[in-house]
Amino acid sequence: MTGMIVRAASRLGHQVNARNLSSVTQSSIRVTGILIRQQNLMTRTSNSGSPKDPNDTPTVKPNPAPMEDLTYPIGFGAAGSVAPEKSISKPPLPPPTGVVGKAKDFFRKGKEIVIQCRDGVKLLWTNKRIVKDLKKAQREAGHQLTRREFQLIQKTDIDLKRLVPFGLVFIFATEYIPLIIIFAPQFIPSTCVTPSQLEGRRRKIHEKRSAMTEKLIRLNRREINKEALANYNSFINIAKRYGEGFDYGMIDREHMASFCRFMDLNGFGPKFMLTKRLDKHMSYLKEDDLLLQKEGLESLTFSELQLANEERGMRSLEVSREHLEKSLAYWLKVSLSKDATVPPALLVFSRMFLLHSTFKSDPSKKQ
Structure with missing residues (x-):
């Protein structure tokens, strides 16, 4: 009788241990998977914990542009851009021929002008925030403006007055923007001019x-x-x-x-x-x-x-x-x-x- 009880208890303990081992194994697999995914994510976002590859080059962060550069268009080397040591621009394309070629060239130039104006408006909005801070410092702390700060305030105030009619034309009659730039540039914000x-x-x-x-x-x-x-x-x-x-x-x-x-x-x-x-x-x-x-x-x-x-x-x-x-x-x-x-x-x-x-x-x- 005692031998039967011992054998039954042994089988029951073996089944319990097997179930516990299976549960622990599955949990370990899930935890291990999570840790592996986190490790991969950390490897992609940071290289602090991994050995440096001699072939890797450090990432170069552009220095912030000086205040005087804020008056130039973003697309032409201003607002934190880094000038390359050597030009990698493609050689100029030959003049288009035929009706289709001229039409494509016209739409290409129109697209460039739209991008130019969009970036110029973004730059103007950045200048607006800077001017707001300068005026606040001048009013509350008695800040003495430098000439570049004075010029930035003057140009930004003028550009903001031009922005309203220019924005209406840009929204409702974008196709006339090239004509305005050519024949009436005084109505264009200075940040949108190349x-x-x-x-x-x-x-x-x-x-x-x-x-x-x-x-x-x-x-x-x-x-x-x-x-x-x-x-x-x-x-x-x-x-x-x-x-x-x-x-x-x-x-x-x-x-x-x-x-x-x-x-x-x-x-x-x-x-x-x-x-x-x-x-x-x-x-x-x-x-x-x-x-x-x-x-x-x-x-x-x-x-x-x-x-x-x-x-x-x-x-x-x-x-x-x-x-x-x-x-x-x-x-x-x-x-x-x-x-x-x-x-x-x-x-x-x-x-x-x-x-x-x-x-x-x-x-x-x-x-």
């Missing part, structure tokens, strides 16, 4: 200013001439003698419209609107002049020098950095002069005469 389009616009501005300069010099019969305006002492004498004649109230509408167009402002509207438009632009330049005098011209990049000269009605294309610096330095000397009060309209008038002047360094300073 360097080539900007250069083309500058050439048109220069041609318009050249025509106005030739006409002015041809009709001028007064003592004011190019040689007198190119010399600081003579300029100050002109400001003292003819300054009252360049007050806004003494200028008729036709000449006020010419001054606005020369400074790349809208020349349409009654005289009071033209006067307000020109005065607002010249007030902005005065504030910018003070920042330039404080920080110096050496800190400006070549593109910043070009823009500063262009905004003041001076030549910015096909000239050297030396010319841009000398031209801008002479403007600052006259604009911020303590010897006489120079009317803003006289500054614009003088740029018409000096548009084609060449500014060179003083030979005595090179010795």
